[in-house]
Amino acid sequence: MKLLARARELEAQGCSVVHMEIGEPDFATPQPVTDAGIRALQQGETHYTPAAGLPELREAIARHYRDWFGVTIDAGRILITPGASGALQLILAVLVDPGSQVLMADPGYPCNRNFVHLYGGEPIMIPVGPEQGYQLSADVLEQHWTGRTRGVMLASPSNPTGTVVCGDTMQAMLDFIRQRKGSLIVDEIYQNLCYQGKPQTALALGEDMFVINSFSKYFGMTGWRLGWLVAPAASIEHLDTLAQNLFLAASTPAQHAALAAFETPAREILEQRRQEFQRRRDYLLPALRAIGFGIPVEPQGAFYLYADCSRFTGDSFVFTTALLEEAGVAITPGIDFGNYKAGRHVRFAYTTSMEKLQLGVERLEKFIKAKT
Numbered sequence: 031m032k033l034l035a036r037a038r039e040l041e042a043q044g045c046s047v048v049h050m051e052i053g054e055p056d057f058a059t060p061q062p063v064t065d066a067g068i069r070a071l072q073q074g075e076t077h078y079t080p081a082a083g084l085p086e087l088r089e090a091i092a093r094h095y096r097d098w099f100g101v102t103i104d105a106g107r108i109l110i111t112p113g114a115s116g117a118l119q120l121i122l123a124v125l126v127d128p129g130s131q132v133l134m135a136d137p138g139y140p141c142n143r144n145f146v147h148l149y150g151g152e153p154i155m156i157p158v159g160p161e162q163g164y165q166l167s168a169d170v171l172e173q174h175w176t177g178r179t180r181g182v183m184l185a186s187p188s189n190p191t192g193t194v195v196c197g198d199t200m201q202a203m204l205d206f207i208r209q210r211k212g213s214l215i216v217d218e219i220y221q222n223l224c225y226q227g228k229p230q231t232a233l234a235l236g237e238d239m240f241v242i243n244s245f246s247k248y249f250g251m252t253g254w255r256l257g258w259l260v261a262p263a264a265s266i267e268h269l270d271t272l273a274q275n276l277f278l279a280a281s282t283p284a285q286h287a288a289l290a291a292f293e294t295p296a297r298e299i300l301e302q303r304r305q306e307f308q309r310r311r312d313y314l315l316p317a318l319r320a321i322g323f324g325i326p327v328e329p330q331g332a333f334y335l336y337a338d339c340s341r342f343t344g345d346s347f348v349f350t351t352a353l354l355e356e357a358g359v360a361i362t363p364g365i366d367f368g369n370y371k372a373g374r375h376v377r378f379a380y381t382t383s384m385e386k387l388q389l390g391v392e393r394l395e396k397f398i399k400a401k402t
């Protein structure tokens with residue numbers, strides 16, 4: 031966020047900046063979705079919905095799981111939240127007591143550890159590298175599980191690495207967590223931004239887990255602040271009560287707009303955008319490797335490339351700052367995502383046009399040549 035603020039400052043001074051630091055799609059919300067939101071406002075849909083969300087939207091999400099993944103979910107297990115962020119806060123409020131530990135991958139989504147701290151818990155950041163696809167596994171969980179461990183958080187595809195947890199690994203982790211009577215939290219916010227094979231949901235493996243999703247990324251609705259969670263039936267009442275207290279309900283016009291996101295006109299636009307993200311990944315990945323960045327695992331999803339920059343620097347924070355100031359390219363230093371080899375890594379987001387990506391690569395190449 032600081033880097034983005036500095037990039038905007040430079041732009042205000044007339045400098046040109048290629049933005050490869052932004053974790054949201056550059057596309058606007060699909061028009062049919064926006065139109066549905068406008069119609070809802072015009073029809074006076076401006077009052078609170080139930081805390082758990084509009085019943086029609088909960089049903090639409092249940093149908094989405096059935097039609098896309100062949101998984102039957104009772105709509106009563108789905109809660110609509112202000113973004114995946116709202117879902118994460120609710121779930122951790124239910125699971126975390128002061129002193130409890132939650133296991134998560136390092137590198138990983140930065141807010142997770144902060145949410146655990148917020149409820150007095152202790153995030154246990156487990157180093158993960160390319161040899162394990164930057165994801166946790168049952169063996170690793172066993173090594174870090176203690177009497178205070180309450181659960182495990184993972185994201186598939188992950189931010190910042192774009193790697194997914196394969197079905198067998200997820201099953202083995204779930205089996206282990208069941209044995210220990212812990213909770214599994216799976217963040218599937220990048221689920222439909224998958225470029226290899228069909229997208230998967232952990233919900234295919236059982237009902238005893240918390241799954242988070244959002245309209246932000248694939249659906250292109252970051253600013254509408256809308257997400258959802260699927261929880262075990264026994265937790266729904268607690269989560270609902272917490273939602274009533276914490277935020278009363280998610281945005282009403284946003285929920286009406288989101289209904290259109292599951293209809294064919296929006297789906298066609300979203301599919302084209304997914305293909306465009308894939309085209310960008312397929313350009314940027316070899317281009318960065320050719321310059322000398324290490325990207326040992328091909329990311330299967332999301333819109334990020336997590337790259338080893340140790341050929342050029344031992345301090346990725348200094349590197350990204352100089353790159354922005356001297357070459358007008360904004361990327362994110364590894365320190366944002368954890369501690370493990372953070373100084374040797376940076377994240378590239380391909381949330382900008384192909385032309386801009388090409389310009390970014392040109393500038394990056396020049397910058398590196400001048401330094402080495």
Ligand SMILES: Cc1ncc(COP(=O)(O)O)c(C=O)c1O
Nearest residue numbers: 053113114115139189244246257
């Ligand atoms: C892995 C992950 N989870 C959750 C979020 C929060 O998303 P939102 O609250 O916009 O749905 C993000 C946003 O970048 C993310 O990358």
